[in-house]
Amino acid sequence: MSINRDLPFSQWRLRPETGEPSYSYFARLVADEGHGSMKVYATEIGINGRNFVPDELLHVLQQLPLSKEEHERLANATPVLRDGIYHIGREKVRAKQLSFRQRRFCPNCLGDKLYHRIQWDIVVASHCPIHGTRLIDLVDGKKLGWWWPHFDVSPEGETLINRRKVEPEQFRPFHEMLRSRLELGEREQGPTAEFELFDIIEPARFFGRYRREGRFVHPRESPTGDIEAGFALLTTPHSERVSWFAAWYETVIDPQTRRRGYAASTPSVAKMNGGRANNRLWEALEQAQQEGFARVGTLGRKRTRRQLDRSDRTLIEASRELKVPPKALSRFISKLGLLPDAKWNGDALSIDPATFQTLKLIIDDLITLPQTTAITGIPGHEFRPVARAGFIQEITELPIAGVKGPKYRAGEVEQLVERLRTMTEVSPTEGMKTLLGLARTKGVSTAAILLATLNGGIIPAGVDRSRVGLRSLYFADWAYA
Numbered sequence: 196m197s198i199n200r201d202l203p204f205s206q207w208r209l210r211p212e213t214g215e216p217s218y219s220y221f222a223r224l225v226a227d228e229g230h231g232s233m234k235v236y237a238t239e240i241g242i243n244g245r246n247f248v249p250d251e252l253l254h255v256l257q258q259l260p261l262s263k264e265e266h267e268r269l270a271n272a273t274p275v276l277r278d279g280i281y282h283i284g285r286e287k288v289r290a291k292q293l294s295f296r297q298r299r300f301c302p303n304c305l306g307d308k309l310y311h312r313i314q315w316d317i318v319v320a321s322h323c324p325i326h327g328t329r330l331i332d333l334v335d336g337k338k339l340g341w342w343w344p345h346f347d348v349s350p351e352g353e354t355l356i357n358r359r360k361v362e363p364e365q366f367r368p369f370h371e372m373l374r375s376r377l378e379l380g381e382r383e384q385g386p387t388a389e390f391e392l393f394d395i396i397e398p399a400r401f402f403g404r405y406r407r408e409g410r411f412v413h414p415r416e417s418p419t420g421d422i423e424a425g426f427a428l429l430t431t432p433h434s435e436r437v438s439w440f441a442a443w444y445e446t447v448i449d450p451q452t453r454r455r456g457y458a459a460s461t462p463s464v465a466k467m468n469g470g471r472a473n474n475r476l477w478e479a480l481e482q483a484q485q486e487g488f489a490r491v492g493t494l495g496r497k498r499t500r501r502q503l504d505r506s507d508r509t510l511i512e513a514s515r516e517l518k519v520p521p522k523a524l525s526r527f528i529s530k531l532g533l534l535p536d537a538k539w540n541g542d543a544l545s546i547d548p549a550t551f552q553t554l555k556l557i558i559d560d561l562i563t564l565p566q567t568t569a570i571t572g573i574p575g576h577e578f579r580p581v582a583r584a585g586f587i588q589e590i591t592e593l594p595i596a597g598v599k600g601p602k603y604r605a606g607e608v609e610q611l612v613e614r615l616r617t618m619t620e621v622s623p624t625e626g627m628k629t630l631l632g633l634a635r636t637k638g639v640s641t642a643a644i645l646l647a648t649l650n651g652g653i654i655p656a657g658v659d660r661s662r663v664g665l666r667s668l669y670f671a672d673w674a675y676a
């Protein structure tokens with residue numbers, strides 16, 4: 196099959212659907228070309244086929260002569276990473292709240308029309324609100340990768356669609372809200388309407404873990420949680436919330452523990468993607484939680500709400516909240532010079548709220564080597580030598596939530612990439628080579644070229660800002676001698 200030299204596809208009789216992201220439309224066009232792999236096709240037309248970037252696919256699709264409305268439809272349903280947050284139309288979600296690495300779907304929706312709906316990529320989504328069906332993420336016992344461009348059958352030939360008429364057995368406001376915001380571009384009515392999607396998802400997910408199968412439980416017994424129960428709590432009036440929490444403490448926490456006070460009775464707030472600060476929804480829930488506790492437990496004599504919030508944390512408490520082992524955390528605090536006057540005698544270390552917030556901001560900003568690819572556009576192993584040469588900080592020995600390996604501050608990676616991208620403003624011309632192209636021609640690593648550039652040895656000859664990260668750079672053929 197030959198590929199059109201000017202356009203990425205030879206035909207586009209299929210058109211983008213409402214709520215369909217770039218990677219779904221791209222996949223459908225790949226299948227329509229008679230190709231069997233989205234990965235291979237993407238690579239053939241010169242874009243990242245292994246770990247596609249939705250924005251990059253969108254950019255490719257923008258070359259097709261679709262109507263203005265169709266282009267808008269596609270752009271509105273495609274996640275675009277900007278300042279570390281994914282923008283989908285007018286909505287925003289954190290990177291951890293979105294996952295498009297594997298395909299998830301409602302077989303009944305596919306029965307209605309063969310394309311992928313963007314709201315299936317929200318990690319906490321579990322059901323289709325139209326059909327009430329549980330979203331499917333395993334086909335033939337395996338995860339289905341996006342390399343597969345078909346929506347009707349699996350690679351093994353199993354059907355992915357279900358044309359049987361089904362009705363939801365219950366109303367799912369959270370899932371309705373996701374569909375309304377992401378697929379239809381409309382916000383729901385009610386108290387959550389003014390909030391960003393990520394501010395809704397975080398507390399809904401956290402307090403959703405207070406319930407399991409309709410019963411109150413401790414969140415450690417409910418790692419997945421009931422997202423609908425958590426969302427319901429966000430739309431409940433304050434007085435009812437207070438009663439809800441009072442009932443929760445009475446059911447889940449024994450009276451002896453409740454006599455020891457609020458902190459002893461309350462599950463520690465796990466690190467929730469950094470969104471808890473400045474989230475008014477979350478604060479309102481905590482207020483209700485404390486009032487609820489006051490009805491059934493013993494508040495310390497002097498422990499009013501304000502003082503509770505200001506209390507220091509022990510190293511163990513901080514380490515639990517940040518999901519970093521105590522020893523590694525203490526080394527990290529010391530390396531950052533955050534508590535210069537502290538006595539470094541292990542557990543006795545006390546961390547004041549301001550220091551804790553600073554730590555939390557830094558830790559929330561950290562990304563792993565594979566995660567740098569979304570910003571740099573090049574594989575982690577090609578980027579690491581640049582980090583190790585001291586152009587940005589590399590943080591080692593800091594496992595977060597059990598994830599080991601080097602970490603980087605997302606902000607620093609973004610700045611470095613921007614520094615390289617602004618070295619020239621010239622648009623690439625014929626004969627210039629991409630970063631990867633130059634590396635291949637000269638038989639050196641991409642990292643070597645980047646280091647030479649950062650050290651002033653060579654200067655990029657052109658830049659195409661529509662390409663992701665460092666893939667935007669172009670060089671003169673003779674640049675690297």
Ligand SMILES: [Zn+2]
Pocket residue numbers: 301302303304305323324325326327328
């Ligand atoms: Zn459905």
